[in-house]
Amino acid sequence: MRARIWITVVAVVIGAVIAGGWIAAIGGGVPREQSTGTVGPYVGGDLHVLTVLQDRLYVGGHDGGAVSADGGATWTQLPSLDGADPMGAAAAGGETLIGGHPGLYRSSDGNTFSRVTGQGDLGDVHALGGAGDTVYAGTPERGLLASGDGGTTWTTRNAQAGRTFMGIILVDPHDPRRLIAPDMSTGLVTSADGGITWTALGGPSGAMSAAWDPTDSRTLVAVGMAGSAMSGDGGQTWTILAVPEGTSAATFSSDGKTLYAAALSGSNAAVYASTDRGRAWKPLT
Secondary structure, three states: OHHHHHHHHHHHHHHHHHHHHHHHHHHOOEOOOOOOOOOOOEOOOOEEEEEEEOOEEEEEEOOEEEEEOOOOOOOEEOHHHOOOOOOEEEEEOOEEEEEEOOEEEEEOOOOOOEEOOHHHOOOOOOEEEEEOOEEEEEEOOOEEEEEOOOOOOOEEEEOOOOOOEOEEOEEEOOEEEEEEEEEOOOOEEEEOOOOOOOEEEEOOOOEEEEEEEOOEEEEEEEEEOOEEEEEOOOOOOOEEOOOEOOEEEEEEOOOOOOEEEEEEEOOEEEEEEEOOOOOOOEEOO
16 A cells, blocks of 8 residues: 555656646746736636737637736736637737637627637637738648638638647738748748748747737747747747746737736736846736
């Protein structure tokens, strides 16, 4: 009996060490600063997405999502996204689109979402991004889909690419055929022909999050299973980016002056901001 107990204890300890190492690898090993005492927005058991759409900061995870209109100082929970597992998001045609395991959600005010049914229903959506009326969706069953009417109708752009995409697909507003996507099977990948063909762009492996400075798309940030990195030359070279421990998503403000990062803290999102390209971080929640 004692032998069984010791075997169980050792297994638990080993599992904890492995899990701790995995979490530290995601965040780059930078300890979180002391908490401000504010409970962050509820997202559930995982944190999948952090993005800025139409000057609003969105965060989402396994069981919920929230929005901030003041750069993360205060948050509003989005009950219509409870259980939606937000993973990708896009602003298209004046509306906000959110993708998750149950499917695609749409909102005209950025606060109240409804599930898309009928012709626009995509099923499971793991990645989403758009510019103007052009929207792209990465789905594990159908590959990469594209829409030219804000997500009303969809066509298959590449039945294989997109199956392992995760998070935000970056779409160049000046050329919606230019895309960058985080690929969980590799790192970042890029396309110059609207998703028909793709090439590797680098960044950390097991990519889960990608963002670029809206004022200079050559400045990229990527978060993956192997850590976080930044590029100032469009992905030709990368340097390690020190982010708060446990970070699983990052994004830029609409003016490019602030870099945000989010990590799971219990069932809530801990959101941080940096105004010096990640050298120092301030907790917002």
